[in-house]
Amino acid sequence: MATAAITAERENYLNQEYGIKSWLLTVDHKRIALLYLLSITFFFFIGGFFALLIRLELLTPAGDLVQGDTYNKLFTMHGQVMVFFFLIPSIPAVLGNFLVPLMIGAKDLAFPRINLLSWYLYIIAGILMLHCMLTGGVDTGWTFYTPFSTAFSNTKVIEAGLAIFISGFSSILTGLNFVVTIHRMRAPGMTWNRLPLFIWAHYATSIIQLLGTPVIAVTLVLVVLERALHLGIFDPTRGGDPLLFQHLFWFYSHPAVYIMILPAMGVVTEIVPCFSRKRIFGYKFVALSSISIAVFGFLVWAHHMFVAGISLYSALIFSALSYLVAVPSAIKVFNWTATMYKGSITFSTPMLYAFGFIGLFTMGGLTGLFLAALGIDVHVTDTYFVIAHFHYIMVGGAVMGYLGGMHFWWPKISGRMYPESLGRLAALIVFLGFNLTFFPQFILGYLGMPRRYWQYPPEFQVLNVLSTAGSTILAVGYLLPMVYFLWSMRYGKVAPDNPWGASGLEWMTSSPPPTFNFDRPPVVDWEAYDYENIPAPQEARSGG
Amino acid sequence: MADRPIAVEQHNPALKHHFVDMEQQREASSLGMWLFLATEIMFFGGMFCAYLIYRYWYFPDFAAASSSLDITLGTANTAVLICSSLTVVMAVRAAQLGKRQQQVVYLALTLVLGLAFLGIKGIEWTSKFKEHHIPGPTFNFEASLPGHPDQPVDQHHAQLFFSLYFAMTGMHALHMIIGVAIFTYLLYRAWKGAYTPEYHTPLENSGLYWHFVDIVWIYLFPLLYLIDRKK
Amino acid sequence: MSEPIVPTITNVAVWLTLLVLTGVTAGVAFIDLGPFNTVVALVIATVKALLVVLIFMHVKYTSEKLVKVVVISAIFFLALLLGLSLADYTTRLLM
Numbered sequence: 001m002a003t004a005a006i007t008a009e010r011e012n013y014l015n016q017e018y019g020i021k022s023w024l025l026t027v028d029h030k031r032i033a034l035l036y037l038l039s040i041t042f043f044f045f046i047g048g049f050f051a052l053l054i055r056l057e058l059l060t061p062a063g064d065l066v067q068g069d070t071y072n073k074l075f076t077m078h079g080q081v082m083v084f085f086f087l088i089p090s091i092p093a094v095l096g097n098f099l100v101p102l103m104i105g106a107k108d109l110a111f112p113r114i115n116l117l118s119w120y121l122y123i124i125a126g127i128l129m130l131h132c133m134l135t136g137g138v139d140t141g142w143t144f145y146t147p148f149s150t151a152f153s154n155t156k157v158i159e160a161g162l163a164i165f166i167s168g169f170s171s172i173l174t175g176l177n178f179v180v181t182i183h184r185m186r187a188p189g190m191t192w193n194r195l196p197l198f199i200w201a202h203y204a205t206s207i208i209q210l211l212g213t214p215v216i217a218v219t220l221v222l223v224v225l226e227r228a229l230h231l232g233i234f235d236p237t238r239g240g241d242p243l244l245f246q247h248l249f250w251f252y253s254h255p256a257v258y259i260m261i262l263p264a265m266g267v268v269t270e271i272v273p274c275f276s277r278k279r280i281f282g283y284k285f286v287a288l289s290s291i292s293i294a295v296f297g298f299l300v301w302a303h304h305m306f307v308a309g310i311s312l313y314s315a316l317i318f319s320a321l322s323y324l325v326a327v328p329s330a331i332k333v334f335n336w337t338a339t340m341y342k343g344s345i346t347f348s349t350p351m352l353y354a355f356g357f358i359g360l361f362t363m364g365g366l367t368g369l370f371l372a373a374l375g376i377d378v379h380v381t382d383t384y385f386v387i388a389h390f391h392y393i394m395v396g397g398a399v400m401g402y403l404g405g406m407h408f409w410w411p412k413i414s415g416r417m418y419p420e421s422l423g424r425l426a427a428l429i430v431f432l433g434f435n436l437t438f439f440p441q442f443i444l445g446y447l448g449m450p451r452r453y454w455q456y457p458p459e460f461q462v463l464n465v466l467s468t469a470g471s472t473i474l475a476v477g478y479l480l481p482m483v484y485f486l487w488s489m490r491y492g493k494v495a496p497d498n499p500w501g502a503s504g505l506e507w508m509t510s511s512p513p514p515t516f517n518f519d520r521p522p523v524v525d526w527e528a529y530d531y532e533n534i535p536a537p538q539e540a541r542s543g544g
Numbered sequence: 545m546a547d548r549p550i551a552v553e554q555h556n557p558a559l560k561h562h563f564v565d566m567e568q569q570r571e572a573s574s575l576g577m578w579l580f581l582a583t584e585i586m587f588f589g590g591m592f593c594a595y596l597i598y599r600y601w602y603f604p605d606f607a608a609a610s611s612s613l614d615i616t617l618g619t620a621n622t623a624v625l626i627c628s629s630l631t632v633v634m635a636v637r638a639a640q641l642g643k644r645q646q647q648v649v650y651l652a653l654t655l656v657l658g659l660a661f662l663g664i665k666g667i668e669w670t671s672k673f674k675e676h677h678i679p680g681p682t683f684n685f686e687a688s689l690p691g692h693p694d695q696p697v698d699q700h701h702a703q704l705f706f707s708l709y710f711a712m713t714g715m716h717a718l719h720m721i722i723g724v725a726i727f728t729y730l731l732y733r734a735w736k737g738a739y740t741p742e743y744h745t746p747l748e749n750s751g752l753y754w755h756f757v758d759i760v761w762i763y764l765f766p767l768l769y770l771i772d773r774k775k
Numbered sequence: 776m777s778e779p780i781v782p783t784i785t786n787v788a789v790w791l792t793l794l795v796l797t798g799v800t801a802g803v804a805f806i807d808l809g810p811f812n813t814v815v816a817l818v819i820a821t822v823k824a825l826l827v828v829l830i831f832m833h834v835k836y837t838s839e840k841l842v843k844v845v846v847i848s849a850i851f852f853l854a855l856l857l858g859l860s861l862a863d864y865t866t867r868l869l870m
Contacts, residue, residue: 107561107562110562110576172583176580176583179575180572180575181572184568185562185563185568207848210582210583211582211583211848211849211852212586213583214583214584214590215587215589215590215856217590218587218588218589218590218591219590221711221715222590222591222594222711225711229679229680229707231679231680232703232704232707233594233707238703239698239700239703240598240704243863244593244594244860247860247863248593251590298852299855301859302863310863310867311863311866311867313862314859314862314866317862571839574839574842575839575841575842575845578842578845578846579845581849582848582849585853586852586856589853589856589857592853592857596857596861597861597864600861601864619797619798619801626793626797629827629831630787630789630831634783634786637786640778640780641780751832755827755828755831755832756832758827762820762823762824762827763817763824765797765820766804766816766819766820767816767817770801770812770816771813773805774804774805774806774807
């Protein structure tokens, strides 16, 4: 197919209107998704930059690259930026915003202006956070534990807290928009049991965003008040309890990790059936497991506090509940593998990321069970074991889900194909780089290397060097897609409506879609993942 | 969702383009407001959690501090808010019946009552300021534990009570101020005749917000003012 | 489905009930019921809240089941926060 030599380009959401005002004042969910794409990519680089500095420091046992106080700021800001400004928005704000109305057959989200407000709140929060970082930063850890954050730290805790408070509202409004849209704006015939599981995953995510985020918002308000007025709410010398902060903080922050992983699971559930040419195994179980994760995720927060001083009885309760929450995640893994069984597998780039997700998320999830066991947790808590555990899930899971989704829907978003062999190469580099970075950290943690330490005993150096080497490879793997995605917008093959032969309403409109999504409002009378009746794409997917 | 007469409603100037008809728009707006109120329940809930834990830990000190609050003003404020909820309900009803003037009257009454609440709150806080009960460097709470005239109240624990008192009533007052601003705008729009039996969604949804703020106070009042008045 | 129009008499009856209950709450606070003072106060507050939610906020009259689900869910999750936190605090000294 010809590249740029097309006579008249069809009108779509990208070319319908030009000029910066048409982007900054847009209420089109697809344009807002792209605004988010640019913003979160920017913050991904910032967070990655801090990670690079951390890994450079940890090349040697001595603290020789930065000072101890600076190191505290590095891991704090790496965490805050990555969690609040990259991971939490990433899939929902980019892929969710773009796809939710398309997948349900609607013209836009329920509240388009609130959607734009959501992005502006994110930007304001981001600017505040940037200012905070440039004028001294924060050194409390992304967890802001009191009384250090409220009484002893002399860094910009209030500014960082306010930035995260504002970003929380961005998150809440996105969730609110999705829930109302999914309930009220489905096309005729699009019943709940015909919804793509990506929608179920985002619905569950939105519930968590709505119910959890307000708690951290009010907690940050209390931290700011405490720090400014020395009230004593979290200060043991004034009758307060530092653990109260931890309870309130983790009540949100544990469900927050499900905000970060559920959308990625939704992405994988779209990719796997498509590249197995087979309907998803156990649709209802997958849908229900998303809701279960959202609900159970609220029941386990104190497993972050096992050694902090909570009572043994409550620790036992939270430990048992933490085992329970692993079950729905495991159900998803079984359903994905059962879908692939006897399917016709194509190892396209999105599928490679999905494979990576399934393997790495499973490892991360299983190590979570280690941590849920009280006895083991005493040994490995606050060590690199925990760091490896959550990076397997957040990076090996969520980020790979995000990249897989970006590749899968790139043709729909941009109207262009990315170069397939480069895509596969990058996926492989990411996978190898990731494992080299984080597997040694499991060992380091088990051997006793504490987290958040800038110096370590010399016997840990080899593993740290391996980890740093891995991180540079990982960085290359992340840079490649950014380069070729940009390249593809000018030079990539023009994408057909449905390059993958995938199911879903979004593939039944043009690539890119028109501003109001569909030429005619769709009416649905078929089941989801109808792969027996969808022909495989005609064109062989050759390397680009 | 299939068969419903849409011919007339599609031409309602208030219909936004991405909705199919006014029914869908109304249902979406309503659900949106209820979800927002759910987030507010969790938001205030965090502070209620902090309050409950410290009340559990320091009950006698909290009781003594609570007794220093003016129960008459607190009860009066509760009554003011309850009356304002009635006027809101009557304003919405007036819109449902197409009575523009009644809407305006009830909305104006709501505003008066809302401002009265804030005024009484201001009086309470001023007296707290004068008594040095505001947390911070000037804090000083001199009292003895209820039933134990020889045991003084722990200053730190009393300060915790007042910190939570001001945080919670302050957050509530902030929500009242926002409510007053919203209802001022609604009053203006109602006076212009914007709300009809076919379309009064902003009025309905703002009413939900106002009632929610009332409910928060319904819980704040006994928890803060009535811990132990038995003397 | 249009929003039902609640008769004025109902609204006024609820309003009066709320005022009476407020007076009762304040009055009962001066009577010594031991630990039940708190229970009574919270029960009355809950009755008042229910009246506002069901009648003033039209939850009793709406045909949208979803609204009831939203309200109950929010209360449920708040109960989780309060309950599981208190599970820690009330069992610490039992160790």
